[in-house]
Amino acid sequence: MASSMTRPETDRAQPGPGSPAPAEHGAAAGAAAKAPYRDARLDNAKFLLIVLVVVGHAIEPLRDITAVSALYYWIYFFHMPAFIMISGYLSRSFDGSSNRVEKLVLTVAVPYLIFWTIHQSIYTVERGGLGDSLSLLKPTWTLWFLVALFLWRLSVPVWKRLRAPVLIAFAISLFAATTSLSDTLSLGRVVSFLPFFVLGLSLRREHFAWLDKLWVRLVSLAVLGTTAVLAVPISDRLSRDWLFWRDSLTDRDIDPLIPSLGIRLAFMGLALAMTFAFLALTPKRRTWFTSLGLYTLYVYLGHSVVFILFKASPWYDVMDTPLGAVATVAVALATTLLLCSPWVRAAMRWAVEPQMSWFLKREEPPAAEGGPDGGGTREKTAAGV
Template identity: 85%
Template sequence: MTRPETDRTKPGPGAAAPAGAGSAAGAPGTAPYRDARLDNAKFLLIVLVVVGHAIEPLRDIPAVSALYYWIYFFHMPAFIVISGYLSRSFDGSSNRVEKLVLTVAVPYLIFWTIHQSIYTVERGGLGDSLSLLKPTWTLWFLVALFLWRLSVPVWKRLRAPVLIAFAISLFAATTSLSDTLSLGRVVSFLPFFVLGLSLRREHFLWLDRLWLRLASLVVLGTTAVLAVPISDRLSSDWLFWRDSLTDRDIDPLMPSLGIRLAFMGLALAMTVAFLALTPKRRTWFTDLGAYTLYVFLGHSVVLILLKASPWYDVMDNLTGAAITVGVGLALALLLCTPWVRAAMRWAVEPQMSWFLKREEPAPAPAPAASSAPAADGGGQGDGHREKPVAGV
């Protein structure tokens, strides 16, 4: 869902392929290697994001509700694991920070303004809050990604980053977190980002084992069956990882912590299963995995407009739900087309270098102190080396 940090190392066996013409932003020269499995996974996950958001208003239909729950069991944790893995090269340098601001923060500001403009027209006036610190609908992910990536150098210095992130996420859920900067989701999903950050290429080789792929079929099939009773008995609030455990009608420690742990385990198991079953070879949609940010940002605007129309009143049945799923699939593909990307580039990949302060050139280093003996008044060296002035 976000522009990946390109992995320029050579691919593992059968795990990567040279990027096609569509995977590089027109850069001349030899295209860097990209992991085909990750690009495939990113496109499939963004399709699930679009479909999940498209069918959200139709959850009164039992079959749609089960599909919605199954998607939300794992699609965001899986995307966040991949985002963490692709953030390994973030080192806090000025170039990395500049890229983060221009590719995450600036698009956030642009689409926040677009969302608020549509809401203002729809409601016939301004809302109660116009704070930029309160993300609109899907934009919480850009805020989370911005904060997570800024924290990458910290996690790299820790000995047990995943365990620490897990503890922070679990215990922070027992206190009330405001919706400012979507802190609830930022903290709740943190372990998945740090897990992805801790992965290495060799870990993905485990996904090619036959027994794991067979087990993955069982996991995804079983969870699809379980989604039916769970969608009927458990509030969808558990799917969003947004609210504190103290904001629920049940005890915030038990069973709330147990349910949160169960959802964490479920998300992790389904993420592994999904990646194991994702094709590792190049497919017709591999190159489209480079454009998930266009799909993510573009589909939110389209669906906000669609929800304000009579569409869901007309499609409030199983046939209409199937048509809506088809519309979601078509929308994901449409937003990847070259002409749509060209029309959206000003907002998704804004060239706004003026937004940043020009970096001052580093001062030239002082010349090294002479190693010759210092001269005294009579021109004779006294045998002592001259020491450089501290701080020069």
Template identity: 75%
Template sequence: MASSTTSPAPQSTANGHGATGPSSEARASAAARPPGRDARLDNAKFILIALVVVGHAIEPISDYGPASALYYWIYFFHMPAFIMISGYLSRSFDSSSMRVEKLVLTLAVPYLIFWTIHQTIYTVERGGLPDTLSVLKPTWTLWFLVALFLWRLTVPVWQRLRWPVAIAVVISLFATTADLGSTLSIGRVLSFLPFFVLGLSLRREHFAHLDRLWVRIGSVLVLGFTALLAVPVSDRLSRDWLFWKESLTDRAIDPLMPSIGIRLAFMGIALVMTVAVLALTPKRRTWYTSLGAYTLYVYLGHSVFLILLKASPWYDLMSGPVALATTLSLGMGVTLLLCTPWVRGCMRWAVEPQPTWFLRQDDKGLAHKEAEARKRTAEAERSSV
């Protein structure tokens, strides 16, 4: 998730005694280099993907009070936060051939692979084919890949608008008043749209405000208050409000008021909690900073693991605090396991496939570059004989 990242910046070397300073060309070249990876964002991505796994893992035991409160607290903000970071990391998408091909290879193809894996497991578990085999209906967690694919295709449009965030909020609210169905998870695509567009609108200097002392103190208070808020909310409010996918017209309350007001309240909670988590996330490198680059492996891999786990007797063997503690440990263990090099090596064919053979060769595309690389390799081999 949030797979578009900047490349690490080269480390500069200090001039030795008597060495001449860098030329104007060197300074210009250094200024043109892309900025390095943001350690804060990588740290936040790992924290958020761990919360995704934990949230999905404790869902079957959320009838237990503390597990339910934790589940609601995680779902208040974890996907909006991830989506905002994804929007920020999508700012360079320009609809060029290479960008579109990369979008297909990193989102569309993995989606088809894991959709097939999910449906195969469901078919075996149920002893028959599911109700629909349409690839336009995402299975469980795969809605995010569809949403990110569609959001990134619209990046040039949002970058041309004068008030993109306000327009996205209006679209999101109007979308809740119509029954959009489950095709392409369009309900979630439109409901979460403001967070993606907000991420697109952010700049690196905006993150500097997170380091202010009053922001950090306020962030602790926000997370503490929302943790307390999750307790009564988990008892009184339907989970449908957390998933952002269903129309407000099928609720037991008026679809306009107070439904729109509740949706706006959830938007506000998600936004302030996202800011709070980012403010409290270390901006220096930590032991898990490098793991933030592998969120897509965790996101796709944990879905298969948990589908299999839910089909097993695991959740029938425990209950209460033991089930919660054990499942939390399991969720964190799975997150770390899916980040290990050997697991990523086994999953690379599905998470980062390179089937450029089915793409048209374009002089600006990945397929052309691969063909050129193969041609150079062949020529080098012939010349060495």
């Protein structure tokens, strides 16, 4: 998920208790002051969420098993809203400058094109021919998130200028759900998930301090436990289309529209409550998997290829049992760790973090004031201005 998945934008470190005094350490203290601050909680959360992403995709074909179906619903209640909110928080420094846009193109748009081609190539071999549509504007499977992140990031300067960005994003999302949006650029999901991105964009580091309170953690345990229990009857009664935030509410079997809006609001509230509960229970100290939170884009893009191949194989025909579901979850966990390994990342770097500066037009330096020859600038310098 681009820089939010690989190398997220970070705040500068703030001096605190125990910081070395400048007089004692001189240049070392100055270097430490400039070191980027990384929030271990967010890196931990990103890794745990990408694990849920992989597990959710891995068990999707096994939803006929009751326990698997409940787990699938529980994961989909919140894992993408949580990821999107974190992505919004890590996008606060995006200012629309040429350097930022260049990085966005190289870390989001170019990997999208590469993996779209890989996905379509596998589908073509599986089908024995080309599909009915080969539009680059129609993301394959997991790639909708890259499209959404690209569009959300470009809109960051706009949201920063608004007085009530979260409220406006919420209104846009809710009213857009009453319109039938095509699957071009996954606009249904882009608009539906928009409030979570804008909410993350509006958060500040001090807001996360509330998550450390004991009563918040106790409530968070209750929230995640209760939703795990509720996932069983919900998975049996509600279509999983509600989990994808993709289709218009007018396409539902529920009529009139008001009950559908109520269910959408309920899912929004559920996702928000579970997201904060999840973050409250995520370790805020460094753990063995903290550093792996830097490589979630490798996992996100790599696992899609792995499980497209799995779905084309006899795996799910053989593993369509409770024991097979356990084995599939184990494979998902192993795949996540494998895709984080240094040698796999090195093999995938060309596709996930391509160095394709030739893809962009070289930016010309601005002409000096006073004409193309810069005469005006020289005159002002000579005059001491």
